[in-house]
Amino acid sequence: MGKVRISASIPADILKKFDEVCNKTGQPNRSNAIMTAMHDYIVNNRWIDKKGKVTGVVLLTYNHDVRGINAALTSVQHSYGDIINASLHIHMDKHQCLEIIAVEGDMEKISRLVRGLQGKKGVLSVKLVTAA
Numbered sequence: 001m002g003k004v005r006i007s008a009s010i011p012a013d014i015l016k017k018f019d020e021v022c023n024k025t026g027q028p029n030r031s032n033a034i035m036t037a038m039h040d041y042i043v044n045n046r047w048i049d050k051k052g053k054v055t056g057v058v059l060l061t062y063n064h065d066v067r068g069i070n071a072a073l074t075s076v077q078h079s080y081g082d083i084i085n086a087s088l089h090i091h092m093d094k095h096q097c098l099e100i101i102a103v104e105g106d107m108e109k110i111s112r113l114v115r116g117l118q119g120k121k122g123v124l125s126v127k128l129v130t131a132a
Contacts, residue, residue: 056130058101066122
């Protein structure tokens with residue numbers, strides 16, 4: 001398979017952090033690290049095309065200092081009570097929280113939940129991990 005040269009614009013601080021992680025993990029070069037990151041992104045989002053009943057967890061990190069974030073996240077979760085089995089709230093530090101939400105149900109509805117969480121101001125990351 002041939003290779004394609006690409007160009008991307010990203011903030012300097014993100015590139016610096018990326019390069020630091022590349023060095024610490026022993027990546028031979030930035031291109032290889034970007035290829036690995038892209039592959040991980042594809043694998044982590046393979047659930048997008050999945051159909052039917054799915055069991056998994058939604059990992060959500062957010063800045064709890066953002067006005068209204070707690071109420072917004074609670075509202076979204078209450079709207080999906082039929083697919084949310086449980087949730088666990090963890091204080092990561094003074095400003096960031098991790099919410100682990102156990103889900104089971106129709107993949108289309110779980111996808112709507114994930115998209116609803118991603119769209120909230122203050123949300124830092126949302127990741128769905130499905131069970132095999």
